[in-house]
Amino acid sequence: MASPTDARYQPQAIEAKWQAAWQEASCFTARRDPDRPKYYVLEMFPYPSGRIHMGHVRNYTMGDVVARYKMAQGFSVLHPMGWDAFGMPAENAAMASGGHPKDWTYGNIADMRAQMQPLGLSIDWSREFATCDPEYYGQQQAMFIDMLEAGLVYRKNAVVNWDPVDMTVLANEQVIDGKGWRSGAEVERRELTQWFFRISEYSEELLAALDGLKEWPEKVRLMQRNWIGQSRGLQFAFSTMDAPEGFDRIEVYTTRPDTLLGASFVAVSPDHPLAKHLERHDPQVADFVTDCRRIGTTEEALEKAEKRGHDTGIRVRHPFENDWELPVYIANFILMDYGTGAIFGCPAHDQRDLDFARKYGLPHPDVFVALEDETPVTDTAFVPPKTDKVRYIRGFAGDAVQTGLEAVEAAIAFCESRGVGHGVTQYRLRDWGLSRQRYWGCPIPVVHCDTCGVVPERKENLPIALPYDEDGTPIDFSVPGNPLDRHPSWRDCACPKCGAPARR
Ligand SMILES: [Zn+2]
Structure with missing residues (x-):
């Protein structure tokens, strides 16, 4: 009988003994075997930074458990290892040390393999590769x-x-x-x-496929759904006054066409063709857009930056009231590669637009009010969920109690019937x-x-x-x-x- 002390797990002795035996018997070498069902276990590849950390140990232990379980069930298991080996850090290390990214990368891979192998994972090391191997890329x-x-x-x-x-x-x-x-x-x-x-070509397909992922946590599916970001809106154009030749229309896509009668300004991205045209002819515009380009391209960076605009002097006509003119700004918070790179601002129902309108002394007419509280907007925009019922006072159906969703569909139908644009389904997902x-x-x-x-x-x-x-x-x-x-x-x-x- 073994004493309790002998029975204790002694990794140095027992791992060395059994890992040598597994090696000898090629236990984890995948082989073609038509008589057994196949099973493929692939964890994400580690980046060869040079050191294994406990996150790796956790990750590859989980894969190891699955692979061994399937082997024990009689599957022919393929469980390989690879390295996600391209990227800037290798090049930066080479620049810092005077070496070559290839040497840095393969050196780190050797170090990490030496740290990983003593874990005794059920990996077929004969199939190891790195994504920087020419045979792979x-x-x-x-x-x-x-x-x-x-x-x-x-x-x-x-x-x-x-x-x-x-x-x-x-x-x-x-x-x-x-x-x-x-x-x-x-x-x-x-x-x-x-x-x-x-990848945007597949937006609809990706969205529909989420319904099939029955065993995934709902929060993950929701994140994915939001990332793909399907939205229903109106695409239409404002006609311009005093604009340079070739810019007689400004195309806008909006998910809130129900707020069109609360519009107070139009804003275009610093990368919009109109802004670029003006940049070439007007030094003030050139200075402003140069400044704008100093902020990053992320939605987050734009979100954080102070909202600024430059009045181009160009005006557009409101599509439903001929003598209603809106100023056209170039604004630092509009992204060119989302929608058309141009928006109309409805300050009463969008905090960003309200901040902008107050800064530049623009009006902010209310389009709808809460059912129980009809106080007009002053400092804080009124932005209820689209599923809430509100009272429209400047909507397309007069004094109507509707949800935002109903009002958007009604606005699209109204605008289409008057020849002002058309309903469009858009996705937030952009090409990669x-x-x-x-x-x-x-x-x-x-x-x-x-x-x-x-x-x-x-x-x-x-x-x-x-x-x-x-x-x-x-x-x-x-x-x-x-x-x-x-x-x-x-x-x-x-x-x-x-x-x-x-x-x-
Ligand atoms: Zn040629």
Whole structure:
């Protein structure tokens, strides 16, 4: 009989013994076995920062339990491990230490593997890979080309966060209080050509599929639903007065057409075509929009920033009252890539609009009031849930008691019947932009040719691997900007279509 002391778990002895035995027997090596049902366990890949932390231990222990349970049930289990190995930190570490991101990354992977393996997880290490392995990202490149050819990847100009010191595009998370997380430089908003995945094409499908996720917590499904953000609204145009040629209409999308009779101003984004046109001709506008571009591009950054506007002097006509004119402002809180980049403000029922109206001395007529309290709005906008009944005093149906939802539908029907715009279902979900201005990431497998334009690489040429130092051109990470731009033997290539000199 073992004594209680002997029976205690002694990891150094028992783990070493059994891990060696599992290794010997290749217990966790996945094998094709047509007689057994297959089961695939995949946790998210760790980022190779250099150290395993307890979050990793927790995560991979859960996967381990599932994999072992399924093995015990007779499944043929595949439980591999990989590393999510591309990204800026490797490049920044290389810039700081004078090394190469590849060495930093693979060195960290080796350290982390050495920390992870003694945990005795049921992982098939023979299938380990890193996302920076060319064999892996060559597959990504093939998928990218398939998606490009299917019209699911495209290029367009987009406003991005630009770090003028690091000369790079920053993700929203990398902008802290308007400054680059690494350089501390004031981040600018710049328009650059970017690649996008057309995920918005799937908004409706994604939303409908949430109903099928029966076992997911309701709060997760709600978050997803809000992220996709379906809304019903009215798209219409204001006609302008005294506007430059080509700007006789300003298109607006609103989810609150029921408040149109409480409109007090129109505001456009600093990136709206009208603002850009004025910027070129009016130094005051140019100063103002330059200032606006110093705030980040996130909704959060815009939310926090002081609300400011510049009166363009242009006026629009209210669609339902010919002698009712509204001023057109350029405002720092309007995003170009949501809706049409232009709004009308109804201050009585939107706090942001009310703050703006009070700052610039604009009126704020009430559209509806609470059933039991008809005090007009002064400092605080009246914004009840759309499902609450309120009394409309400037609605489309006269003195009506309605919910916001009913009033929105009634407003859309009324406006459509008068030829003022049409009802539209919109989604908040935007296409997914990817920025590849730097070195340590999967090269986008297209070539830019003066004659043919953007040409996908031939699949037989994949992977388009990142250049290392082997071909004699050293990669210098100490200079800001994109090292790929300074690597002519990689950058310059032949067009896959016409054979003329082209650029990656
Ligand atoms: Zn060509």
